[in-house]
Each structure stands twice: as structure tokens, then as C-alpha cells.
Amino acid sequence: MRKLTALLLAVLMMAGLLPALTQAETVKLTMGSWRSDDAEKVQALLDKYKELTGVEIAFQPTVSDQYNATLRLQLDNGTGPDLYYSRSYAVGQELFDAGFSMDCTDIPGVKENFPESALDAWQTPDGKVFAVPFAAVSQVIYYNKTLFAENGLEVPTTFEELIAVSKAFKEKGIEPFANGIASNWDILECVYLGMLPNYVGGADQRALYESGEKKMNDEAFLKSLQDFAELAQYLPEGFESLTNSDGPAMLGLGRSAMFIDGSWTCGTFADYGVEWGAIAFPAPEGATPAMCFHPDMGITGNNATKYPEEVKAFLTWLATPEGAQTTSTYLPQGFFPMIDAPITFADPAVTEILALNDGKVLDARFVWAKLLNMYTPMVEQLNALTKGETTPEAVAEVFADEQAKIVGQ
Amino acid sequence: MQTTVQRKTSSKNRLNPGGRYWIWYILPALLMYCLFMAYPMLDSVRLSLYEGTTGARTFVGFANYVRLFTDPEVSARFWGAFRNTWVFFAYHMLVQNVLGMLFAVVLTNRTMKGRQFYQTVVFIPCTIAVMVTGYLFKLILNPQFAGPTLRSMGLGFLVKPWLGSEKTALNVISLVSVWQWVGIPTMMFVAGLQGISEDLLEAADIAGANSWQTFWYIKYPLLLPVVGMIAILTFVSNFNAFDIIYAMATPDGAPNYSTDLIGSLFYRYGVAGKHPIGIPEPGVGAAISTAVFFMLLAGVVPTLRATQGKE
Numbered sequence: 236m237r238k239l240t241a242l243l244l245a246v247l248m249m250a251g252l253l254p255a256l257t258q259a260e261t262v263k264l265t266m267g268s269w270r271s272d273d274a275e276k277v278q279a280l281l282d283k284y285k286e287l288t289g290v291e292i293a294f295q296p297t298v299s300d301q302y303n304a305t306l307r308l309q310l311d312n313g314t315g316p317d318l319y320y321s322r323s324y325a326v327g328q329e330l331f332d333a334g335f336s337m338d339c340t341d342i343p344g345v346k347e348n349f350p351e352s353a354l355d356a357w358q359t360p361d362g363k364v365f366a367v368p369f370a371a372v373s374q375v376i377y378y379n380k381t382l383f384a385e386n387g388l389e390v391p392t393t394f395e396e397l398i399a400v401s402k403a404f405k406e407k408g409i410e411p412f413a414n415g416i417a418s419n420w421d422i423l424e425c426v427y428l429g430m431l432p433n434y435v436g437g438a439d440q441r442a443l444y445e446s447g448e449k450k451m452n453d454e455a456f457l458k459s460l461q462d463f464a465e466l467a468q469y470l471p472e473g474f475e476s477l478t479n480s481d482g483p484a485m486l487g488l489g490r491s492a493m494f495i496d497g498s499w500t501c502g503t504f505a506d507y508g509v510e511w512g513a514i515a516f517p518a519p520e521g522a523t524p525a526m527c528f529h530p531d532m533g534i535t536g537n538n539a540t541k542y543p544e545e546v547k548a549f550l551t552w553l554a555t556p557e558g559a560q561t562t563s564t565y566l567p568q569g570f571f572p573m574i575d576a577p578i579t580f581a582d583p584a585v586t587e588i589l590a591l592n593d594g595k596v597l598d599a600r601f602v603w604a605k606l607l608n609m610y611t612p613m614v615e616q617l618n619a620l621t622k623g624e625t626t627p628e629a630v631a632e633v634f635a636d637e638q639a640k641i642v643g644q
Numbered sequence: 645m646q647t648t649v650q651r652k653t654s655s656k657n658r659l660n661p662g663g664r665y666w667i668w669y670i671l672p673a674l675l676m677y678c679l680f681m682a683y684p685m686l687d688s689v690r691l692s693l694y695e696g697t698t699g700a701r702t703f704v705g706f707a708n709y710v711r712l713f714t715d716p717e718v719s720a721r722f723w724g725a726f727r728n729t730w731v732f733f734a735y736h737m738l739v740q741n742v743l744g745m746l747f748a749v750v751l752t753n754r755t756m757k758g759r760q761f762y763q764t765v766v767f768i769p770c771t772i773a774v775m776v777t778g779y780l781f782k783l784i785l786n787p788q789f790a791g792p793t794l795r796s797m798g799l800g801f802l803v804k805p806w807l808g809s810e811k812t813a814l815n816v817i818s819l820v821s822v823w824q825w826v827g828i829p830t831m832m833f834v835a836g837l838q839g840i841s842e843d844l845l846e847a848a849d850i851a852g853a854n855s856w857q858t859f860w861y862i863k864y865p866l867l868l869p870v871v872g873m874i875a876i877l878t879f880v881s882n883f884n885a886f887d888i889i890y891a892m893a894t895p896d897g898a899p900n901y902s903t904d905l906i907g908s909l910f911y912r913y914g915v916a917g918k919h920p921i922g923i924p925e926p927g928v929g930a931a932i933s934t935a936v937f938f939m940l941l942a943g944v945v946p947t948l949r950a951t952q953g954k955e
Contacts, residue, residue, distance in 0.1 A: 300895070303922030304915065326921055410788075417808055419898045420919060473787025475808020475899060485788060603920075610920055618900060 262545050264292045267309070267319035269302035270532070273567050280565035284552070290545050292318065310335040310537070317540040318549060321366035321533040323356035324604045330535075331365035337536035339364045342547065344554035352438065353573035356530035356599060366533030367553045369562070370570040373515075374429030374527040375588060377486055377494045377501070380510040382409060390512070394433070394462055394519040401469040404492045411469040413485035413494040415477020416618050423614045425479075426495045427463055428600045432525035433518035434459035437596040445605040447642035452635035460620070460627035462519065467621040475622065486511070498569035498588050513584075515591045525596035529603070530573060605641070612637045685937070692930035701927075708931035722932065724901055725909040728814055732905060733882040735818035736825070741874055743822070744829030745867075749859060751830070752837045763834070767827035774824070778891025781820045782807065807892060810902040817903055821888050829874045836870040837863060872951020876944055883940055886911055906936050 270277065274296055281292040295316055297305045303326060309315040310330065321327040321336060330336045339345055340363050346354070349368050357366040376397075383390060386407055391397040401411035416422045435441065435455045443449040450456075471477065471491055479496070486494040487507025494500075495516070504511045518524045534553060536546035552558040556576035563572045568585050572578050580586045602609050616633050619625045692708055694701040713719050750756065751763050769777065783789050791803045806816045840863060848858045886907030889897060895911050896919075897904025912918055914929015 300919060300922065301916050304917050304924045307923060326923075329923070415808070417894070417898060419894050419896045471788060472791070473803070473805040473808065476782075476786060476805035477788060477808075478782075481786065481788065490788060607921060611918060615900065 262290050262542050264290065264318060264540075264542060264545060264549070265316040266292050266294050266534075267302075267306055267316035268294065268296040269299040269320060270567075271296040271298060276565055276567050280562060283561060283565065284549070288548065288552075290549065292549065306330075310539075313539060315537045315539060317537050317542060317546050318534060319537065320369070321357060321535045323530045323533060323599070325607060327357060327366060327533060327535075328359060331359065331363070335538060336365045337538055337543075337546070337550075339367055339535060339550060342367060342550050342554055344551065348554055348556065348574050348576065350573070350575050352597065352599075353530055355438070356604075357533040357535075366535035367550050368530060368573040369532040369534045369553065370566060371528055371530045371573050372570060373498045373529070373588060373591065374425055375496070375498060375513040375591065376516060377496060377504070377511055377513050379486055379489060379492050380512050382489060382492045390514055391517050393517050394430075397517050398465060398469075400492075401466070405469060410471035410485070410491035411493060412466075412471060413477075413482040413491040414470055414496075415474040415479070415481060416470075416621055417476050418479040419614055419618075421479040421482075421496065422617050422621065423610070424600060425497055426466075427459075427613070427617055428602070429495060429527050430463065430466075430516045431459055431601050432527055432596060432598050433516060433522055434462075435601070436523070437525055437598045441598060441601060441604070444601075444638065445642070447638070450635050451638040452631035456634060457627060457631045458519070460630050463617070464620055464627050470621060483507070498571070498585075499567070500569065501584060501588060502568035511584075513588050513591065515595065523596060524594075525598065526592060527600060528571075528592055528597040529599045532570070606638065608641055609634070609637050688930045689934050691926055692934045693927070695925075695927045704927070708927045709935070712928060712931050712935065718928070721901065721904065721909055722935075725897070725904045725906050728897070728902070728904055729883055729885070729906045731814055732818050732821070732885060733879060735815070735822055736878045736882055737875065739819070740822040740826050741829050741871075741878060743826050744874070745833050745871075747826070747830040748833030748837055749863070751834055763830075766830050769824045770827040772824065774887040775891045777820065777824050778888055782892055785816065808899055810899050813893060813899060814903045817888060817892050820892065821885070824888075828877075832870055832874055833867060836867045840866050868951055872947055875951070876947055879943055879947070880940060883907075883936055906932065910936075 266277075266281070268277065274294055277296075278294045281294055285291050296302075302320075303322065306315065306319060307330070310333075315335065321330070327336070331338075339357075342364075345364050345367055353368040353371070354364060357368055358364050378390065382404075386403065386409070388400050388403055389396070391400050404411040414421065414426060435444070440449070444451060471485070477485075482494045482496055483500055483503045484507070485491045487504055487509045489509070498513075501513065515524065515526045534550065536543070536550060540546050553562065554574075556574060559572040559574040559576060560578055563570075563578050563580060566572070568580075568582055569588065571585075571589050580589075602613065612633065616625065616630045620627065620630055693703060693705060695704040695707065696702055711718055712722055747762075747766055751759055751766075753759075756762075785806045787803045787805055794800065794802050804812070806812050844862055844866075845858060848862055853861070884907055885905055886895075889895070889903055889905055889908045890911070893899075893903040893908075895908050895916065897908050910929050910932045912924075913932060914924055914926055916922060917924040
């Protein structure tokens with residue numbers, strides 16, 4: 236009798252295992268992300284990938300401002316997704332150092348197909364790549380073509396012209412800009428860090444500030460803050476309570492002539508039927524034009540995944556020109572693949588924004604690589620500067636103090 | 645006599661089986677309470693003595709509390725949020741609850757027409773999601789979107805960045821919250837007033853009391869237990885408030901931390917971490933919530949003593 240029970244149990248257990256064995260053929264992976272806005276588009280991309288390879292990937296995004304915390308919690312508890320979006324620089328590297336993220340150095344194509352500037356964002360100091368570069372964004376100034384034409388104004392090519400144009404619009408009763416400070420991030424990320432490369436230069440110069448060789452109250456920084464303060468005078472009425480999401484509406488409805496923002500917004504203007512264009516942030520006269528082209532999203536694998544082969548296969552696909560081309564047809568407008576290969580976009584406006592990079596010095600957001608702890612003090616200082624509560628000189632001193640705190644460590 | 649003796653010596657019968665049978669009645673609730681309230685609360689007290697995110701946590705004793713109260717940046721934020729939360733609470737206590745009582749007295753006036761209608765109007769905002777209220781008021785208070793309408797009505801002086809100024813933001817958000825929740829105390833006071841015996845009011849009327857005297861000497865004292873209950877509910881919900889700040893001001897308590905409440909401070913330190921790094925310090929977050937828990941306790945217990953149980 237006991238034997239019979241044991242046999243029965245064994246058969247039952249085998250039967251229990253059977254589905255698991257057959258399931259192994261249809262692998263189902265999960266992907267974590269902070270881009271909950273893109274859920275539909277990315278899922279379409281992943282469905283396309285399933286069509287190509289038979290591997291199913293489910294997109295499971297988290298609200299952006301809780302992504303880092305949530306992902307960390309999932310990874311710690313062993314419930315992390317098989318694939319996940321990796322933040323650039325230190326924040327992404329932390330997960331690699333903690334042993335969660337896959338070492339992507341040997342993924343075929345990673346070292347060959349991406350430019351150094353892209354790899355730099357997902358690479359440890361000793362050259363280990365912890366995520367495949369996925370997409371970058373650029374900081375631009377959107378403008379309302381109709382308003383410029385109606386008022387006989389030329390699109391500015393230097394900072395001085397930008398101020399002249401702003402003045403002209405203000406005199407005609409049109410708000411020059413649609414930017415506000417209530418969101419507490421875009422005044423730094425889009426406006427100030429968007430204009431900064433024109434004043435301090437590219438990655439090589441940034442490195443000098445990161446090492447402390449150059450101080451953040453030098454002439455270049457002071458000039459950038461003076462120009463920022465001048466620009467701030469042309470922010471719209473009530474800018475103190477305008478958020479980043481008010482901007483597209485103000486530009487789209489013709490309330491304001493320009494909106495300083497990121498390339499990720501370009502898809503929203505279609506809703507307003509506005510004739511819009513985009514320019515890079517114009518450099519002051521005589522300066523080398525530079526631009527903020529920020530490596531934003533990387534994708535990496537979870538070391539604890541049950542399907543390392545499938546995960547690696549997906550990452551390899553991402554690092555091929557064909558993968559990047561397929562990806563960019565599904566990515567939301569304004570997110571650019573970083574691969575060293577010609578990519579075409581369905582939307583000519585997107586191609587135009589990417590073309591703004593041509594012939595310019597490009598760099599990531601200034602504080603992202605090593606000075607991220609300056610983020611909060613910088614936002615606070617810039618908020619005060621836009622309200623006229625402090626001076627560019629005083630702000631530069633605070634910047635230098637904060638820099639010394641980090642560099643001195 | 646015999647029966648009472650018998651009851652005392654052996655209380656077992658079909659209606660009163662004796663022993664600890666009652667434990668079965670409270671057991672389900674007790675289990676749920678322990679599992680989902682008491683345990684997490686005690687565990688969060690434990691968490692406040694640890695450092696690091698999950699996984700690699702290290703015991704640090706009271707270091708998080710020391711940091712909370714002595715680190716210049718963290719303590720400035722904590723006391724700033726503490727002060728703001730009291731302001732937020734004061735608005736609810738003085739405006740929301742006083743208005744609630746006023747509305748309740750008016751709504752229980754039998755001679756008024758359309759009482760049901762007004763009662764519904766007062767209560768409707770409570771049924772709207774906070775995120776929706778916040779978003780609507782953000783547009784209404786926005787100089788760019790509401791400005792032209794206000795100016796055309798000759799109310800140009802109202803066009804101000806109410807939510808963008810450190811002086812006005814917290815006051816305005818408090819009033820929006822008051823607008824939304826005034827229906828709750830109103831309903832509770834209405835229920836309380838309806839429970840007052842008709843005889844008392846009639847006697848007062850015969851004695852020649854005017855309506856103010858009737859309110860002050862009869863209705864108000866009898867409503868006192870309700871007042872105490874509402875005060876406690878307001879106190880607890882305000883010290884846990886977070887959603888309206890998230891909806892109207894960002895979790896940073898913009899502008900310049902002037903709308904930062906204990907709830908948003910806790911969210912930044914304990915749940916989401918600070919943008920853009922976004923790695924929280926659950927230990928500090930737990931220390932904040934534990935400190936606030938004891939402050940709430942210190943507020944709630946005397947209020948309960950003063951207002952309840954005077955039957």
C-alpha cells in the first residue's frame with residue numbers, strides 16, 4: 236500500500252513537472268522600465284521581437300520617480316525583471332557594482348558599434364560595460380514658426396540674437412518663453428544644463444571640473460549664469476507656478492514663441508496643430524557651438540535571470556544596426572538610438588532634431604557623470620536666480636563650494 | 645438569591661458557556677490587526693535603527709535619529725516640514741471644522757428649503773480623487789490659463805502665481821484641501837445635531853433662549869464628543885497628508901520646500917529617494933515616521949481624555 240502511495244506521488248510530481256518542461260520552449264521574459272508613458276510603443280517593439288525570434292518579453296514599467304527604488308527592492312528580493320532599463324553613469328553603475336546587472340562587455344557589437352561617448356555613460360572606470368546603450372535625448376529650443384513669421388523675426392543663431400528676439404516678442408505682448416520653475420527639475424535639466432556646454436565645452440572640459448582642476452566660479456561659469464539670469468527675465472508671467480507640462484500647451488496654443496525643453500516632447504505638438512521647429516541652444520557670439528546630447532536609457536540583463544541565453548540574445552540584437560533600426564521605428568519620437576550607423580526615422584521632424592547635433596561638440600548633462608550631488612543645490616540656486624533673489628556672482632560661489640565638497644572627498 | 649449564587653459559582657449555561665470563548669470572536673480581527681497594522685508598525689520602528697537599502701542593512705543604533713535632529717540639512721527639512729504640517733493642520737481645524745459646524749447648523753435648520761441639495765453640494769468634493777482636485781486647482785490658479793478669464797471679469801488682482809510663491813503656496817493648498825474635505829465634518833456634525841433631543845431644544849425655546857444661546861449652551865456642549873473625534877481625525881490625516889502636496893506642488897514641497905509636509909518628507913527620504921538619484925534611505929524614513937508617531941500619540945491621548953467619555 237505504501238509503495239502504491241509513493242508511486243502515485245511520484246507520478247503526480249512528474250505530472251507537475253511536465254508543464255514546466257514544455258513551457259521551457261516558450262520563454263517569457265519581463266522588462267523593467269521607468270518609461271510608463273511609452274508602455275504601448277515599447278510593447279509593440281517587443282511584440283515585433285517575438286515575431287522575429289519567438290521569445291516573448293513583457294514590458295513592466297514603474298512610475299519614473301519610484302523606478303530606482305522599486306527596481307532596487309525587486310533585485311534585492313530576487314524578484315527583479317529579466318531585463319531592465321539602466322540609468323546612465325553612477326546610478327546605473329551602482330547596480331552593477333552590487334552584482335545585479337549583467338556584464339555586457341562581451342556582448343558582440345557593444346564595443347564595436349557604439350561611440351565612446353555613448354559607452355562612457357554605461358561603463359565602469361576600468362572599462363566594463365554594464366548596459367547596452369539604448370537611447371539618448373537632446374536639449375533643444377522649440378519655436379512657433381507662425382509667430383516668428385508673423386512678427387518678421389529671424390530664428391536666432393547666437394545667444395545675443397536670442398535675447399533680441401525675446402525682447403521683440405515681449406514688446407509685442409507675446410510671451411517669449413513657455414518655461415516655468417514649478418516642476419523643480421526642468422529649469423536645471425533643460426534650460427541651464429542645455430545652455431551650459433556652449434560656455435564650458437564638451438566632455439574633456441567637464442572632466443577638468445570633475446577633478447577640481449577648474450572651479451565652478453570661473454569666468455565660463457559666471458558668464459553662463461549671467462546669461463541665464465538675462466534669459467530668466469523673459470520667462471512668462473507667473474512662471475513661478477508653471478510646470479513643465481504647461482509648456483507644450485503654451486507653445487502649441489501660440490501663447491509663447493519658444494519653449495526650452497528636451498527632444499522627448501516633440502511628439503506632443505502634433506495635438507495642437509502648431510507649425511513648430513527646433514534649434515539647438517544658441518552659443519554666445521564667438522563661442523564654439525556645443526549641445527547637450529544626453530545618454531539616457533540603457534538596457535541590461537539581470538544576473539539572477541532564469542534565461543541568461545535569451546536575455547543575452549536580446550541585448551546582442553539591440554547592439555546590431557538592424558536592431559537599432561527596428562527599435563527606433565517603435566521608440567517614441569525624440570529618443571535617439573546611439574549606435575554608430577545611419578538610422579532613418581519615419582518622422583522628418585525627428586530627423587531634423589537629430590541633425591542639430593551635426594558639427595557640434597556634444598556632451599551629457601554636466602552634473603550627471605560625477606557631480607550628481609550638486610543637482611539639488613543647483614536647482615535651489617537657479618530657482619532663486621530666476622526670481623531675482625540672488626545674483627550670478629553669489630550663485631557661482633555656492634556652485635564652487637558645493638563642487639569643493641564633492642571633489643574634496 | 646439562590647439563582648445569583650448559582651450564577652456566580654457556575655456561570656456555564658447555553659447562553660454563557662464560560663471560559664475564554666470570547667477570544668474566538670476577536671481572533672480574526674486581532675490577527676488581521678497584528679499582521680497588517682501592529683507588525684509593520686513595530687517593524688518600521690526596528691527599521692529606523694538600521695542603515696542602507698534592503699538586503700545589506702546594518703544596525704546603527706540611534707544614528708538615524710541623531711542625523712534627523714542634528715544634521716543641518718536633514719533637521720532643517722524635518723522642522724520645516726513639521727512647522728508646515730502644523731500650519732496645514734491649523735487651516736483644517738480653524739477653517740474646515742468651523743465651517744463644517746456652521747454648515748451643519750444651517751443644514752439642520754428645519755425652516756430652510758433645499759437642505760438635501762445643499763448637503764449634497766457640500767459633500768460632492770469629498771468624492772473627487774485628490775489628484776483630480778489638485779490638477780483642477782492648479783489650472784484655476786495658473787496665471788497663464790485662468791489669467792485672461794479673470795482679467796475679463798475685472799478680477800485682474802487675482803492673477804498671481806499663487807502656487808509659485810513661498811508666501812502663498814502652503815496657504816492656498818491648505819484651503820484647497822479644506823474645500824475638498826469640509827463635507828466630512830459637516831456630515832458628522834449634522835448627525836450629531838440630529839441626535840440632540842427635541843425636548844431640550846423645546847425647553848430652551850420656552851425659556852426664551854435665542855438661537856445663539858441655544859447653540860452655545862445646548863448644541864455645542866452636546867457636540868463636544870464629535871468635536872473631539874473630528875479633531876483627532878483631522879490631526880491624524882493631516883500629519884499623514886501627502887497626496888494633495890504631490891498633486892499640487894511636487895513631492896519636493898516646491899517652491900523651496902515651503903509646502904513640504906511630514907508626509908512628503910517621508911516620501912522623499914523613505915520611499916522614492918531624491919531625484920535624480922532616487923535611492924531612498926528607509927532607515928531615515930522610518931525614523932521620521934517613528935518620531936511623528938510619538939508626536940501624534942502625544943497629541944491624540946490628551947485630546948481623547950479631554951473630549952471623550954463624559955457621558
